[in-house]
Amino acid sequence: MLRGALCTTYxxxxxxxxxxxGIFVYRQPSWKRKYSPPQVGDSxxxxxxxxxxxxxxxxTSFQKKSRTKTLQIPGTRPSSQGNQLLVSTGVPSLDHxxxxxIVVGTVLLVEEDSFGxxxxxxxxxxxxxxxxxxxxxxxxxxxxxPKQLLRDLPAPVxxxxxxxALHQEDVSSEKNVEKEATMKIAWRYQNLxxxxxxxxxxxxFGHYYDLSKxxxxxxxxxxxxxxxxxxxxxxxxxxxxxxSIRNPAYVKLLQSIQDVVREGQFDLTVPQxxxxxxxxxxxxxxxxxxxxxxxxxxxxSHDTSLPHFLHALRAVLRTSLTACLITIPTHLFQDMAFTRxxxxxxxxxxxxxxxxxxxKEQNPAYKDYHGLLYIKQxxxxxxxxxxxxxxxxxxxxxRRKKFAVEKLHLPPELxxxxxxxxxxxxxxxxxxxxxxxxxxxxxxxxx
Amino acid sequence: MFTELNIILGFxxxxxxxxQFVLISDSLTxxxxxxxxxxxxxxxxxxxxxxxxxxxxxxxxxxxxxKLGVPLTQAREKGQLRFIDGLKCSLQMYTCTPxxxxxxxxxxxxxxxxxxxxxxxxxxxxxxxxxxxxxxxxTLLLVDDLSVLVSLGVSAKDVSDFMHYxxxxxxxxxxxxxxxxxxxxxxxxxxxxxxxxxxxxxxxxGTVHLAVEGLSSGxxxxxxxxxxxxxxxxxxxxxxQTRKRRLQYKVEERNVSFFAPGTSRAVL
Numbered sequence: 001m002l003r004g005a006l007c008t009t010y011x012x013x014x015x016x017x018x019x020x021x022g023i024f025v026y027r028q029p030s031w032k033r034k035y036s037p038p039q040v041g042d043s044x045x046x047x048x049x050x051x052x053x054x055x056x057x058x059x060t061s062f063q064k065k066s067r068t069k070t071l072q073i074p075g076t077r078p079s080s081q082g083n084q085l086l087v088s089t090g091v092p093s094l095d096h097x098x099x100x101x102i103v104v105g106t107v108l109l110v111e112e113d114s115f116g117x118x119x120x121x122x123x124x125x126x127x128x129x130x131x132x133x134x135x136x137x138x139x140x141x142x143x144x145x146p147k148q149l150l151r152d153l154p155a156p157v158x159x160x161x162x163x164x165a166l167h168q169e170d171v172s173s174e175k176n177v178e179k180e181a182t183m184k185i186a187w188r189y190q191n192l193x194x195x196x197x198x199x200x201x202x203x204x205f206g207h208y209y210d211l212s213k214x215x216x217x218x219x220x221x222x223x224x225x226x227x228x229x230x231x232x233x234x235x236x237x238x239x240x241x242x243x244s245i246r247n248p249a250y251v252k253l254l255q256s257i258q259d260v261v262r263e264g265q266f267d268l269t270v271p272q273x274x275x276x277x278x279x280x281x282x283x284x285x286x287x288x289x290x291x292x293x294x295x296x297x298x299x300x301s302h303d304t305s306l307p308h309f310l311h312a313l314r315a316v317l318r319t320s321l322t323a324c325l326i327t328i329p330t331h332l333f334q335d336m337a338f339t340r341x342x343x344x345x346x347x348x349x350x351x352x353x354x355x356x357x358x359x360k361e362q363n364p365a366y367k368d369y370h371g372l373l374y375i376k377q378x379x380x381x382x383x384x385x386x387x388x389x390x391x392x393x394x395x396x397x398x399r400r401k402k403f404a405v406e407k408l409h410l411p412p413e414l415x416x417x418x419x420x421x422x423x424x425x426x427x428x429x430x431x432x433x434x435x436x437x438x439x440x441x442x443x444x445x446x447x
Numbered sequence: 448m449f450t451e452l453n454i455i456l457g458f459x460x461x462x463x464x465x466x467q468f469v470l471i472s473d474s475l476t477x478x479x480x481x482x483x484x485x486x487x488x489x490x491x492x493x494x495x496x497x498x499x500x501x502x503x504x505x506x507x508x509x510x511x512x513x514k515l516g517v518p519l520t521q522a523r524e525k526g527q528l529r530f531i532d533g534l535k536c537s538l539q540m541y542t543c544t545p546x547x548x549x550x551x552x553x554x555x556x557x558x559x560x561x562x563x564x565x566x567x568x569x570x571x572x573x574x575x576x577x578x579x580x581x582x583x584x585x586t587l588l589l590v591d592d593l594s595v596l597v598s599l600g601v602s603a604k605d606v607s608d609f610m611h612y613x614x615x616x617x618x619x620x621x622x623x624x625x626x627x628x629x630x631x632x633x634x635x636x637x638x639x640x641x642x643x644x645x646x647x648x649x650x651x652x653g654t655v656h657l658a659v660e661g662l663s664s665g666x667x668x669x670x671x672x673x674x675x676x677x678x679x680x681x682x683x684x685x686x687x688q689t690r691k692r693r694l695q696y697k698v699e700e701r702n703v704s705f706f707a708p709g710t711s712r713a714v715l
Contacts, residue, residue, distance in 0.1 A: 081700060083510065246541065246558075255542060304600035308557065311599060312541040315534035318504040337639035341598040344632060377477075381503070382510040384480055385698045392666050 001258045073279055073321075075133025076104065077205050084382055087135070087280055087323040090125030092206040093405040097394060098348055099378060099387025101205070102323045104280055106347035106379045107313065111330040112340075113354035113371060116287065118396070119327040120149075122352075123286050125403065127154040128215060130282040131223045132207050138260050138283045140228035140253055142292035145228060149286065150220055154209035157401055161257040210401050226260050228253060232291065247294050247305035254312055257283060266320045283324040285425055289342075290329050301336065318381070347379040352396075366411070368393040448487040451705040455692055456655065456677060463492040463587060466621040468614060469628040470653035472646055474635045476672050478659035480703050482591050483508070485628045485648065487517040489587045490527065494626075496587045497574045499567075501533035501595040514701045529574040537599065550594060556601055564609035572616060575625070582624045589615050591651070592630035596644055603641045607648035614652055621654070635660070654679050662695075669713035670695050674705070 009218045076085045079100055086101035089108065112119035118245045123139075127150060183190045212379050234252050246337045261267055266281045289306050317324060324362040328345065330339045343349045354371035355361045373394040378386040393408040453460050471481045479502070486508065489496050500508065505519070512519040522528040536554045543552075553567040577583040593630075596606050610629065617625030631679045633646045650656060656677040662670060678690040706712075 075586060128481070251542065258542065263581045304598070307598045308537070308541055308600070311534070311595065312538040315504070315538035318506065318534065336637040337634075337642075340592075340634055340639065344594070345598065379478060380479065382507050384483060384511050384703070385700055386477070388668050388671070390668060 075135055075205065076280060079103065081383060088129050088206040089325070090129030091122065091403045095206055097375065097389055097405055103381055104323050104380045105317050106381050107317065107324045108417055109343065109346040109349045110325065110327045111349065111351035112327050113352040114331055115354065115356060116329060118352050118354055118371060120286065121403065123284050123325060123327060124149065124153050125209060126282065126284055128209055129207060131215065131219055132156055133394055134205055135280050135282045136264060137223060137225040138257065138281060139225065141286040142230035142290065143287060145229050150225065153220060154211045154217040155213040155215045157208040157210050174262065182263065208402055212400050228256055249293050250305055250309040254309060258316055261316060261320045261322065266322055268321060269319050273287040278321060281322040285324070286325040288326055288328050290332070307341050307345055310342060314345065343377055347381055350374065351376055369397045371396055448491060449484050449703050449705065452484060455705065458488065458539045459490065459495065460488060463489050463494060465626060466618045466623045467626045467655060468618055468653045469655045469657065470649050471628065471630045471657045471659065472633045473659040474633050476659060476661045478630060479591065480698055481657055481659065482589065482630055483511050483515060486589055487512060490522055494585045494587050495527055495583065496589060497529040497531070497571060499531045499533060499571065499588065499590045502591050504534055505530055505532065528621050531570060531574065556605065557599055563605050566596060568609055568612050571613060582617065584624065586617065586625045588613055588625065588627045590629040592632065593645060594632035597641045597645055603645040606645055610649065610652065669697060670711045671697050673708065
């Protein structure tokens, strides 16, 4: 037995040996013993040198035996099934409905709303989250200069910054004596640290952002980022040239993505030395497939550049530590089949529909919200089963400090019947398919 | 390998059937769990498998295979599994310059309009056949999936020619040594002409057709969809030409449970 060690045992022989050799034995009273059955994997508390016995930032020396070794990267967390790494989108409520976050190695496709405002906002949240978690960024855009997009990132909500400052102090200061003296009853927990000071707020998963303030420029400038602005990378003359069946703009973009993955050592097929800390690259492709990218005819089934780009992108992403968010204005495409092909080549797909300018703005059932969000597909990479949400009716609302995605509930019917059909919000929400809430018929006998 | 499905299909898990052309089609949902089923069934049955993976990487099949109890890395090392990495070939085709040339890439058709899928067929043939050019024991060709080829610009005619050649190689009759399993997307709500043409051609070749679709009443967390199994009887004209069975399914982490419609555990 080590000095200062505490060990539980139920074996009477060991107890006898212990009392004989002078080790202090504390026997639990019998009433307590009855209600605390032996647990498999009881932890061993060692009084002295806590730091040596704890694992990587762990609280006790008990470490769950896991078959797969998941990488410990700040700003990521394992999925609920435990075998995949997730990265936050920057919007905690969106993370929740897509199953925890974006799976590393996959693509989240956001089908833009008509004016593209909310999709641009989601891109900004994604980039801001990357800066907060110190993930390198790769941002591409054809219309708005990526630098402009980055200048305009929302600042994290102030108590997150406060926590970050506090954690910095904890790391530098010694263990303060006052804290130890306060614990009189739970004295066994005195030696345990409450947080993981060396990681701080940068390891937190999912932050809230305040849209009225912009992120400090020093934070943005110190973040490693690579920008791809199409008019800079490819001169205008070359963009229109379609002598081959590939769009040169997409090829240039894929080549720069491959270069960044190779240089930044995100490639998983290349073995890295153990002491190199790995991180996840966040790729944001804003408004891909818009006419500025050379997409002709508004997208038809015969156009194969963008599907081929997505297929080749999947090949790059699957073998590297990257997470990708793409926004595509699919409302511009005339052919639904083309959109469907693009969706099949991405892993997770959501569609935004904003109420701005449509007749739904006046609908009283939607008065609290700014738009609807549809989940079309969820990632099935590396598993048999994708995350299955409870329902598929979501709406989002944008507040100053929060982009909230919520389940759309039918309002309660306060009156027995509605005098006019225009007043009835329930009938107005009649959706033709899916929906757990679809109502049919206008008869007074319906509930 | 999902035992309930094996019972319905009449496939023996110890001796998987020969000479079958299984076509999986999905509509508005994902039918790839059936690919994993057939992959694990035939590997456990001791067959040689050639997996032409156009939609996912090897890591994906390996991760799912481990959950289903089939270690694919070992099978690959032993030579039981031949893996053709479609993603890598496609990436190479996309980024190579015309000066480098396409070389030996089997997906040359993606750049060269005049080419066909012949190089891909040659590659498959070298993987499954012995030196004489005949099948080297019971072999399965698993194609995941054909609609990706159509999305990448290959015409439906080229793809169906390729599959015709493969069928002649692997399972021209019910007594031949090989079998083929392939997946086609056929979404009911969009008008995708190329995909529906391809589906019709494949359905003509197929001996067993599994159609995966969502429930007609909408999204449900407990029953993820339904599978309609159609058996084509080409041997005996006196009996009915097709036989259909319908099942509902729920995908779980390590297994997929199949049950008769209306008998889901959530309902009973």
